[in-house]
Amino acid sequence: MKITNYHYPNRFKIPKYNVIHLLNQVLKCKMDLNQGIYIPTALNNSIDSLVYPYSVYLGMVGELMDNDTIETKTLANLMMKLENPYYLELFKNEFITAKKVLNPNFKIDDEPNIRVNSEVVSLSDCAVSEDNVFVISIYNDGKYPLKVSRIFTSCSCLNLLDHTDEFVVSPNDSAMVSFNFKSEESGEVIRDVFITSNAINKPILYVKILASIY
Numbered sequence: 001m002k003i004t005n006y007h008y009p010n011r012f013k014i015p016k017y018n019v020i021h022l023l024n025q026v027l028k029c030k031m032d033l034n035q036g037i038y039i040p041t042a043l044n045n046s047i048d049s050l051v052y053p054y055s056v057y058l059g060m061v062g063e064l065m066d067n068d069t070i071e072t073k074t075l076a077n078l079m080m081k082l083e084n085p086y087y088l089e090l091f092k093n094e095f096i097t098a099k100k101v102l103n104p105n106f107k108i109d110d111e112p113n114i115r116v117n118s119e120v121v122s123l124s125d126c127a128v129s130e131d132n133v134f135v136i137s138i139y140n141d142g143k144y145p146l147k148v149s150r151i152f153t154s155c156s157c158l159n160l161l162d163h164t165d166e167f168v169v170s171p172n173d174s175a176m177v178s179f180n181f182k183s184e185e186s187g188e189v190i191r192d193v194f195i196t197s198n199a200i201n202k203p204i205l206y207v208k209i210l211a212s213i214y
Contacts, residue, residue, distance in 0.1 A: 038062035114199035
């Protein structure tokens with residue numbers, strides 16, 4: 001069967017045909033690990049070619065089974081280099097395992113922990129073509145700095161007014177982020193704000209914006 005762009009998007013930097021073969025290797029290694037079998041050479045090609053957290057994680061688990069402390073820490077360090085909000089959202093538990101390998105005193109409660117004043121913002125009585133400025137407060141309840149990578153909005157009618165670059169929220173501190181909502185049409189609308197960060201609880205935090213425009 002010919003693999004096309006319509007089958008699935010390719011997030012890797014190698015051809016899809018090669019990706020499928022490598023992902024099959026990863027799946028086979030996962031099944032072997034479940035049976036207590038670890039063959040490093042069967043996974044090395046996937047780790048080197050895919051540069052994907054899960055394949056690195058499986059290698060790390062395998063080395064833990066073999067009691068190879070040095071190689072386990074090497075793979076844990078490699079995995080941490082791949083950490084970003086998207087991967088942290090997908091592989092939270094796997095990254096936690098890597099952090100525990102590198103730091104035996106790791107405590108999840110110490111990690112950056114994001115919170116906002118409200119995950120639903122209601123804007124009422126908005127007039128067409130008029131600016132409606134509002135603020136979302138971002139809190140860090142953890143003991144390490146919260147690094148907010150970027151804030152996205154789902155529509156051009158919703159604009160970020162400040163904090164457009166990466167910024168840091170210190171432990172037990174907060175940042176006030178301003179937005180402007182301006183609609184050219186009347187009615188009830190729902191828009192979204194996406195806050196990406198290194199927060200262990202919600203690497204991608206979604207805030208829903210409800211607006212009533214007349």
